[in-house]
Amino acid sequence: MLSLKIENLAVSFPGLTAPVLAVDHLEIAAGSGVALTGGSGSGKSTLINIIAGLERTRAGRVFWGDQNFADLSEGRRDRWRAANIGLVMQDFHLFPGLSALDNILLPARLSRVATAELVKRAHVLFETVGLKRPEQHVETMSRGEMQRVAIARALLRKPGVIIADEPTASLDLESGEAVGDLLLSVAADAGSTLIVASHDQRLVERLGRRLSLKGGHIVGDTQAGEMAA
Numbered sequence: 001m002l003s004l005k006i007e008n009l010a011v012s013f014p015g016l017t018a019p020v021l022a023v024d025h026l027e028i029a030a031g032s033g034v035a036l037t038g039g040s041g042s043g044k045s046t047l048i049n050i051i052a053g054l055e056r057t058r059a060g061r062v063f064w065g066d067q068n069f070a071d072l073s074e075g076r077r078d079r080w081r082a083a084n085i086g087l088v089m090q091d092f093h094l095f096p097g098l099s100a101l102d103n104i105l106l107p108a109r110l111s112r113v114a115t116a117e118l119v120k121r122a123h124v125l126f127e128t129v130g131l132k133r134p135e136q137h138v139e140t141m142s143r144g145e146m147q148r149v150a151i152a153r154a155l156l157r158k159p160g161v162i163i164a165d166e167p168t169a170s171l172d173l174e175s176g177e178a179v180g181d182l183l184l185s186v187a188a189d190a191g192s193t194l195i196v197a198s199h200d201q202r203l204v205e206r207l208g209r210r211l212s213l214k215g216g217h218i219v220g221d222t223q224a225g226e227m228a229a
């Protein structure tokens, strides 16, 4: 369970006159659930890349608990992410040539933490996300199936933080709802901080807080109670 604090963050790319993301101050409480919403190009994926430590910023500070990402070398940042963040990216980042089950277990194996108990949990998660053939190579799977593999992999180690970019985008209504159930229940069980970028209104409404982005700025910050009002 980890809290997030962002200070004076600005993300710019060469050739652009304004930053694509500018966040002066943002705090997310440990164990809370937050939806990132906003139109295409509003900065959701950029924010996810920054808070997952996949992109580094020279302008601003990003703390998970007491850990400022900017203070870590790339190798240490990668290890910190592997141990603390379960990440579901839009393009899944799966490893072709490996089975679905091996994909779920690979990060844990690389970190040398794939105990017999974790392998058992991988099998359970595989079934919980509604998949049937653990030996199927991921490159032969449909996008919806790949998405479920990515979700099972992200949840395997009951991470302190779960970050998901459009986790229901390739799923039908029923599967999307099941994936939403799974994300919320694993986050609740493990006390994980859950951050989800989504256009899926049904999923967004299940999270306690909604941050809306527009043009790289946070233009709305509402709690579930206020949303219902």
Ligand SMILES: Nc1ncnc2c1ncn2[C@@H]1O[C@H](COP(=O)(O)OP(=O)(O)OP(=O)(O)O)[C@@H](O)[C@H]1O
Pocket: 013, 020, 038, 039, 040, 041, 042, 043, 044, 045, 046, 047
């Ligand atoms: N490497 C880059 N170079 C230049 N511009 C970039 C780069 N990466 C992102 N952008 C721009 O930053 C803006 C925010 O992009 P981002 O991917 O964060 O949006 P998003 O809200 O996730 O959109 P979507 O919902 O379509 O995924 C966009 O205008 C995009 O074109």
